[in-house]
Amino acid sequence: MEFRYKALYDEKVVEGVVEAHTKSEAVLKLKNQGFRVLSLKELGRERGKSDSKFLEEFTKQLLQLLRAGLTIDKAILFIAESNKKYHSQLMEIYRELRSGSNLSTAMKSVGIFPLEFTEVIKSGEEAGSLEETLSLILDFIRESNELKGSVRTALIYPSFLTGVSLLSLMVISMYVVPKFRLVFESIDAEIPLMTRLVFGFTDILNYLIIGSLVFCLLLLLYIRWTMGDERRKEAFEKLVLKLPLIGDFILNVELMKFSQTMFTLLKGGVVLNNALAISSGVISLIFLRKKILKLGDEVVRGVSLSSAMKRQGVFPELVVEIASVGEQTGELGGAFYQIYITLNDRFKSSVKRFLTALEPVIILVMGLVVGVIVFSMMLAVFSISGSV
DSSP states (O other), X not given: OEEEEEEEETTEEEEEEEEOSXXXXXXXXXXXXXXXXXXXXXXXXXXXXXXXXXXXHHHHHHHHHHHTTOOHHHHHXXXXXXXXXXXXXXXXXXXXXXXXXXXXHHHHHHTOSOHHHHHHHHHHHHXXXXXXXXXXXXXXXXXXXXXXXXXXXXXXXXXXXXXXXXXXXXXXXXXXXXXXXXXXXXXXXXXXXXXXXHHHHHHHHHHHHHHHHHHHHHHHHHHHHHHTSHHHHHHHHHHHHTSTTHHHHHHHHHHHHHHHHHHHHHHTTOOHHHHHHHHGGGOOOHHHHHHHHHHHHHHHTTOOHHHHHHHHSXXXXXXXXXXXXHHHHTOHHHHHHHHHHHHHHHHHHHHHHHHHHHHHHHHHHHHHHHHHHHHHHHHHHHHHHHHO
């Protein structure tokens, strides 16, 4: 566990990072070194605040510069001079390096890098393979960005298609049809049964639309209320995970993030229990995060990872089986990569099938609804014209 401190030393305010098992141990260690502690914050609970685009560009540039023969501090200085957004943070890393800190400690001190990023860097430094580690991280970031793109595609396109269709239906139901209705009712003529049924249908539809909008508003307020409390949020997550299709989709995405992070950490040299603790930080669901932390506790007690995963009851059987094979062959990192690949392939094929089926269904339904409405209006026009 690492803590970022601000302290007085020789009447000067200094900042840095200290390693300790607990906060009190960190304070004691600093006092023994002659520091008067002003503030202390656990770095393990900080989340990186930088965006994925910056992380990818930073890693790629640093790797290229190190391969070109530059020292780490000069490479960081070069990157800092070309980056306006994170210039001050990168310059702080440069100053930390010049004062004798290693790269991972300097990165943690600025608070813009995710914990899993700095932990893998630390392992690479200790193993003397920083360039290979940066290459591994770069692959991880690119795959993460690809995963985010797949999730956005899975969410945005169907939402847009459905939203446009519903908006079109609202315009027809609440504006177009009522205009025709006023015209027909102002004429003393019998309106065909089909047209009357369409009028009745649009009346019901208008009430449903208003009711749906009110329901969505209340649902958003409820979700916002649940997000304010961890226990309520966890209960809401469990409820969502039980929903057909949606629950499987969310769990699949979270498990992909978990397995991808585990592969990178284990491949980078991080020990299993620490890798589980760190990878839990990338999980959005509190429910699943607690399950992963329990895995770490059981592993420390000597339980095999696959057995611990099976006990939690949330990991799919396929995931447990692949992890078990990885333990038996001594390639647990590779097993997590295989889990990620398997889940990602399933995810992509499911999204593709869903989008392939969704578009024609929406077009067919909208075409049928619009066709029936237009036909009923035209039927009424011809009926009235024939009776005049």
